[in-house]
Amino acid sequence: MEVLKINGVEKQFPAGQLPSTMAELLEQLDIKAATVAAEVDGQIVERKKFAETKLRNGQSIELVRFVGGG
């Protein structure tokens, strides 16, 4: 098993099936890339680099989006 920590929760993937890039992860999670901002291990990943940002077993990922606020 491989694992990514996404928004504080560990998500397991069968060996070899870890999404290879940020873009692939978002696609698997059914999240529109255009509406989110992402961090990998505390570092911001620009949206235009989602497709080239490689993910590795054990990384910690934050996915945020806008909600209503004052």
Next chain:
Amino acid sequence: MDKLVIADKEFNSRLLVGTGKFASCEIMAEALEKSGTEIVTVALRRVDIENKNDDMLRAIDVKKYLLLPNTSGARDAEEAVRLSKLARAATGINWVKLEVTPDPYYLLPDPVETLKAAEILVKDGFIVLPYINADPVLAKKLEDAGTATVMPLASPIGSKQGLRTRAALEIIIEQANVPVIVDAGLGLPSHAAEAMEMGADAVLVNTAIATAAEPGRMATAFKLAVEAGRTAYKAGAAAAGKRASASSPLTGFLRDTQKEE
């Protein structure tokens, strides 16, 4: 109405509207439209992976409104800077409403951490609009640090108590060389009008519109109040006096003054 200028960008509306607490995206969209606003605030939160509900941004036309992300939830400068950078990555623009509110009951902003975060963000190229208590000294320090505005509170966020900080707001407005946006606690259009009459450059309203029985109609009321207050300020109100001052002439009465003697 004269234009509001923030960081060299011109706006026709002096009413900023927050997008929290609306019952639905449709109601929010209608209220934004009716308010005439050009700047809307949004918050940044984790995506709920298990429950990917609708993206609220679909209801906000980003060609029409400038999205102003806030750093709500930040308890210190470090968290506020992190949220600001994420917001910049999400919007592609560098405007941020800086708020650092460690106290959960009154949501009062932390002046020390706010100033610290503002200094870091300004150096990093952000257009910073800091939410602060109505503290004239802090407002000056933020201005000196290069913030685009100051946003002093009228009363605690969402409390709808109106201008409880009036005396301090007057000093901030008198001393500021950047726009003063009165934020938080404005519960009625009359509160907004009062702030504008005092010379505030703009106001930010969320709860009072979003939680009204008819948010769209209340948005219209706030729009009119802000315009009335601004126009009155520009018209130059005469000072209040203690005694009566007759509006009608004090001559030519229908009585013979000589006979009375």
